[in-house]
Amino acid sequence: MKLSVLHRTTFQYLAPVTDSVNTLHLEPRLFPFQQTLSAVIRVLPATRLRRFTDLFQNITHHFEVSGAHPRLEIESRIKVYNLPLVIPDAVRQLTPAHYDDASTRERTWQFLQESRWVSKHPDVWKQAVDIIYGIPSVFGRTQAVMAWVHQEFRYDPGVTSYNTHVEEAFRLRAGVCQDFTHVMLGLCRTLGIPARYASGYLYNGPRDSLIGAQASHAWCEVYFPGPGWLGFDPTNNTLADERYVKVAVGRDYDDVSPVRGSYYGTGHCQMDVQVLVEKV
Structure with missing residues (x-):
């Protein structure tokens, strides 16, 4: 079975914030019964993402947005191929x-x-x-x-x-x-x-x-x-x-939290999460 996932997280701040630091778990590694076909992560405002593996071998991304921004959007699009689960x-x-x-x-x-x-x-x-x-x-x-x-x-x-x-x-x-x-x-x-x-x-x-x-x-x-x-x-x-x-x-x-971060600025923040999982 091939599945695609769109995961979009949006933070809308009451006033512009700065020094946003975030860690993401949004890209799967290769697991038994599951193969990653593609994975793309996009962040707005645009910034450089650092990709590494953590203690549990999860693929992890880290990024920082230092300048003032009223909104932060994190979007991941992945496709995987899953084998049927067989338990002897x-x-x-x-x-x-x-x-x-x-x-x-x-x-x-x-x-x-x-x-x-x-x-x-x-x-x-x-x-x-x-x-x-x-x-x-x-x-x-x-x-x-x-x-x-x-x-x-x-x-x-x-x-x-x-x-x-x-x-x-x-x-x-x-x-x-x-x-x-x-x-x-x-x-x-x-x-x-x-x-x-x-x-x-x-x-x-x-x-x-x-x-x-x-x-x-x-x-x-x-x-x-x-x-x-x-x-x-x-x-x-x-x-x-x-x-x-x-x-x-x-x-x-x-x-394993998908999005974890902190920032400097207003405490008034509206978070919106959209997830769409489809068979392809």
Whole structure:
């Protein structure tokens, strides 16, 4: 499946601002099951973009606009080719014992730890133990965690913000895809299941049945010896298959935010985000 994504973020300031400094995660690198066909990023006012890879090997862009400007526009256009997701039966049968070798522990250690927005709160751990009771395989446990979050949490954009901690989202039992993902990360990590945050986009198709399409989306990825990282979307209770465009991965949202920046000037700013995902 070939997918194209247009992502445009516009900042309109009440008065001209200066010294705008920004970091972007808008261009995907090569992932298993996903190949980037093209990627173009445009910034107005025009400025030089510096391209590099971060700690998690995400393609990252950095730019600065020092002069006065009343408006900032960041636009990315990408095209990817996704292969169908195939999960061997043997992977579905893996147990925690298969994670004991040194190479797996080294590869996944940081995704078992607490991070800025995800902690191992005792209440989260207690709930996680109840969810997986009687399920021996890691794949089965992960599916059970995903299904529990999807069933127990209400999708409500009005109750949380970008800096909502997992403990607050867990208490509210509501939020958006970022919160659903953070909760699933916390549940998995307390169980010793390596889990990381994935950000990108979701193609809804003609059925219009999935939550999070035509906007930036987030889901959880769990590591399995053999195939590596596989995506689980608690917002929609489905595997992250060829309908998903993965851009960046990290410990939580703080590592992968599409646009992060600061500027000097007025605090009155109107932000508008447009996302269009199409099959080509």
